[in-house]
Structures are given as C-alpha cells and as structure tokens.
Amino acid sequence: xxxxxxxxxxxxxxxxxxxxxxxxxxxxxxxxxxxxxxxxxxxxxxxxxxxxxxxxxxxxxxxxxxxxxxxxxxxxxxxxxxxxxxxxxxxxxxxxxxxxxxxxxxx
Amino acid sequence: xxxxxxxxxxxxxxxxxxxxxxxxxxxxxxxxxxxxxxxxxxxxxxxxxxxxxxxxxxxxxxxxxxxxxxxxxxxxxxxxxxxxxxxxxxxxxxxxxxxxxxxxxxxxxxxxxxxxxxxxxx
Numbered sequence: 001x002x003x004x005x006x007x008x009x010x011x012x013x014x015x016x017x018x019x020x021x022x023x024x025x026x027x028x029x030x031x032x033x034x035x036x037x038x039x040x041x042x043x044x045x046x047x048x049x050x051x052x053x054x055x056x057x058x059x060x061x062x063x064x065x066x067x068x069x070x071x072x073x074x075x076x077x078x079x080x081x082x083x084x085x086x087x088x089x090x091x092x093x094x095x096x097x098x099x100x101x102x103x104x105x106x107x
Numbered sequence: 108x109x110x111x112x113x114x115x116x117x118x119x120x121x122x123x124x125x126x127x128x129x130x131x132x133x134x135x136x137x138x139x140x141x142x143x144x145x146x147x148x149x150x151x152x153x154x155x156x157x158x159x160x161x162x163x164x165x166x167x168x169x170x171x172x173x174x175x176x177x178x179x180x181x182x183x184x185x186x187x188x189x190x191x192x193x194x195x196x197x198x199x200x201x202x203x204x205x206x207x208x209x210x211x212x213x214x215x216x217x218x219x220x221x222x223x224x225x226x227x228x229x
Contacts, residue, residue, distance in 0.1 A: 034215035
C-alpha cells in the first residue's frame, strides 16, 4: 500500500498568517491527491482534488501543489474558520490511503 | 441537494455482526462509485471499501477483508456494509462517501454522510 506522511502533525498559527502543510507519498502518485478539512464532530470536506484543483465553493485562499511524491496545501491568509484538521489522501489506485492529519491550532 | 444518510450503527459485542445502510439522494446513484470510510475515536481517516456503480468491482482494505461485505441496491439508491466477526478495533464512525466524478476509476471523495457510530465492546 502507498503510505502518506503529513507534516507537521500540529501547526500553531494566527489569523492572517500564511501556512503550508506538506504531504509525502511512499511512491509516485502523479497528481492523484486530495486535501480535506475536518472540524470536530463533522464529516470531512473536500478542498482540493488532482493536487491543485479547487473544489467548487472552496475559498481561493486555499491552494494545492506538487506532483509525484511531494505535495503541499497552502492557506494564504488564515481566517478563524480555517482552524481544523487537514488530511491528504491518495487515489492513485483503489487502495486509498490518508495521511495521519495535521491539526491547525490558534496560536 | 446531494445527500447521504447512514444508519445501522450501534453497540455490538466482539464477534457480532452489524449491517450499515446509506440512503443516497440528489444525484444519479448508479452512475457513481461509492466507498465506506471509518474514523476511530480521536484518530485519523481509514478507507474501508469501494464498490463501482454497477457493483461489479469491489475492493477492501486488508484490515476488513474477509469480514466485511459491501453491496448496493441501485433501484433503491442505497449502499450497504455488512460487518461480521467484529473486533474492538472496528469501533469507529463509519462514513458513506461518494466519488467526485461520473467517469469510471478512482477520484476524490466529494460528498460524505454524517456518519454512524459503531462500538464493539463486551
């Protein structure tokens, strides 16, 4: 199975900051990567697919990049609503795997 | 409105069985591949199983293979997960999840249900 490793596991930041989360795949997955946001007690929400395509309705301050084995999720200007846990997911094959999550906390 | 609503969760003893259901609405159900994803309390997301729109192609995570069975009834816009030989480590919120695009193959997961909690404990 393809392993997905996110860093950092926890990120402390302030409203207005620019933050970047990294996700690494154990083998090349081209651009078959998605990013999700999850808030406590809620289902995950799709933010980015195909590594860099913004899902409809997602604010443009979210952006994704990368290909192969290294990917990033960037939030350009943090808003109060952005404090949540973020997961990357590979869908290169039918054995889908998620990263362990990055908790974005208020500093 | 596109919606997925899970049901069937609850408390079950180790070794027991449970059948989860997911009612889909707001989209042409048989056109979309579907999945189950679970999340143990305080833990991350774990993909469980995939079924193609026709039901012809099915895949499982190694952790549930041989114990869980995914199925669908396209006439009733419903997805199911039959869970047998349940273990404590199967305790989790189980989400019914829709694939983003109509085309065959893998894709990101764009619509998630609210989840149903399964607790395996004596």
